[in-house]
Amino acid sequence: MELRQLRYLVTVVEEANFTRAAARLHLAQPGLSAQIRQLERELGQQLLDRGGRTVTPTEIGAAVVQHAREALAATDRITQTVDEFAGLLRGHVRVGLISGAATEELDVASVLADFHDDHPQVGISLTEDTSERMLAALNRGDLDLALIGMTGAPMDPGVGVDVVLETAVVAAVAADDRAHGRDIPLTALRDHPLICLPTGTGVRGVFERSCAAAGFEPNVAFEAAAPPLLLRLAARGLGIAVVPELTTAEAAAFRVRTIRIVEPELHGRLALVWRTDRSLGPAAKVLLGQLRIALSRNPPR
Secondary structure, eight states: OHHHHHHHHHHHHHSSHHHHHHHHHHHHHHHHHHHHHHHHHHHHHHOOESSSSSSSSSHHHHHHHHHHHHHHHHHHHHHHHHHHHHTOOEEEEEEETTTOSSSTOOOHHHHHHHHHHOOOOOOEEEEEOOOOHHHHHHHSSSEEEEEEOOOOSSOTTTTTEEEEEEEEEEEEEEEEOSSSSSSEEEGGGGGGGGEOOOOTSSHHHHHHHHHTTTTOOOOOEEOSSHHHHHHHHHHHHHHHHEEEOOOOHHHHHHTTTEEEEEEOEEEEEEEEEEEEOOOOOOOHHHHHHHHHHHHSSSOOO
């Protein structure tokens, strides 16, 4: 019996599928299946039920998986203890980042670069995606921590949340638009073509939940992952963009005018998230701390 076989078994059970487990482990599926069969032969028991659409543990398999998780956790603690005594950080940290978040105001790239300079033995993976998909990856164990936009939906109690930036969500129209005043009620957006960030992003989630509470479904005519594209479309009069608040200089640069959404006012929140119900490795803990410090220096505007 080898530790890697135990890790393979736990991953297959978590994914309930050999194909997904192999992809997560970066292995060929036949090789993964062969390792699980070898483990079953060594133990003299069938651990997995492969008969249905999903792979499930047998009764004895479920008991073995519990002990396998404990063994893997103990192995991780041994490695962490040795590294702490040696003053070393190593391993791999997987970070998620929402599209468009790496700006001068939130200079995540510099934090990652400084961390790499200080801890060259730690590998860093960076994934850019929607908040919804990154939360799913965090829950699967594919990410250690992520910077996401909060959608307003209830968070899993096993997820730690540190809000690092809060901003108003506003409407943006062409700079020469005179059909709208300084404020617009949320329900008044019902009859307009809208330009929004994609489904799964924080601002889109906040906006759609507010529209649903007001009793209507927004007419989204255009959507794009990059806020600058939303603003360019609005500047050409193709609709009203729903975006995080802009400075006066930003609005002028994109040739748009912002309108405050009222009744109710909407707010977007950017947050660092991580799982609190499982151990975060030493390297991930250090990087999380550095990100929290760096992002806290940028007060909400």
